[in-house]
Amino acid sequence: MADSSTAFPIPEPDRAFHFKYSTVAGYFQQSDDSTDSDTFDFTKENFGLVDRKYETDDDDKDKDKTQWQRFETYVRHLNAHSAEDVQYKVLFLGRHGQGWHNVAEAKYGMKAWDSYYSMLDGADGMTWSDAKLTPTGQQQAKDVHALWQRLLPSGIPAPETYYVSPLTRTLETADLSFAGLDLPADKPYKPIVKELLREALGIHTCDRRSPASTILTAFPHVTLEAGFSDADTLWRPDYREPRSARKYRLQQLLDDVFGSDSDPGVFLALTSHSGAIASVLEAVGHRAFGLRTGGWCRCWRWRRRRLGGE
Structure with a gap:
């Protein structure tokens, strides 16, 4: 069996610092150990935002503001007053x-499935190579689109950036979730495809992406990140990416997103995907929180930049 550290050509970062992540608890139900991920319904729980007060609340000025509006004020206040090497983001x-x-x-x-069918392109009238969404999906x-449309007037902050896995089912999901929303003019839906934001790599054909040219033909409105190859250079037919390697890959994705000067x-x-999200949560020290298909988790994280190694 190949060494997991060299099995997939994930580029090493070229930087003189590294990131340390942690999750800020107490603001979303998903970070609370008492919240059961099997029964939690984000559509009925305001994406999990906890009803609470913040140190930036002004009882007179903020009496008519919603929970989301007060939360956004608080997070932006933290960023404005944090140390130079600390940054808060809400994902x-x-x-x-x-x-x-x-x-x-x-x-x-x-x-x-694991021993046979996952290695096929499809069977019994179904095709799952780079799987598409079913009508249920x-x-x-x-x-999710309807939920956003309902919450936007109440002040939920519209995403400032939309990152999407390059697999067809995620591209379809992002479009159906966000395209056509009544978004602020300065925060349009412009999805950016990130290669490392994928499900576990290898063997399963459902996790083999289509060529870049095919993606752009089907989704001409997306932007492929710099260096995105036409062919899928990460997927292999004979080796399945282990959890440790997947976590390392998603850590690299976070480092790219948090370290990019172009995304403030x-x-x-x-x-x-479920596996990718599990690795993101693990990488930032968040408790495990499973998502059903179509599910969303709201998390708050920060990064610290340190010069040199540790």
Whole structure:
């Protein structure tokens, strides 16, 4: 078996510092150990935002502001008054809606899926290579769209950047979730495709992306990140990326997002996959929080930049 550190060509960062992440608890239900991810319904819980007071609240000036408006004021206040090497960001982590690979795994069972069917492009009238959304998955994403449309007038901060995995099911989910919303003019929906924001790499054809040219033909409105190759250079037919390597890859994705001078945004949306989201949560010290297809988790994180190694 190949060494997980060299099995996939994930580039090493070229920087004289590294990032340390942690999760700020007490502001979203998802970070509370008492919140059961199996029963939690973000659509009924205001994305999980806790009803509480903030040190920036002004009882006279803010009496008519919503919880979201007061939270945004507080987060931006923290960034404005934090140390130079500390940065706060709020992430909307969304899992794609149901795809045909999810249907196939349920149909054949996990054992048969992992040992045989996942290596096929499809069977029994279904195609799951770079799986598309099922009608159920499309409706799940439309339900998220309706939730955003309902919450935007109440002051929920619109994402300032939309990052999306390059797999078809996530691109479809992002479009159905965000395109056509009544967004602020200075915060339009302009998805950026990030190669490292993918599900576990290798063997499963549902996790092999389409060529860049195919992606741009189907989704001409997206922006592919710099250096995005036409062919999928990460997926391999004979090796499945282990959890440790997936966590390292998603850590690199976070370092890119948090370290980019071109993205000063505080509220970011990342449309991705269950495994990728699990690795993001693990990388930042958040408790494990599973998402059903079409599910979203709201998390608040910060990074500290340190010169040199540690």
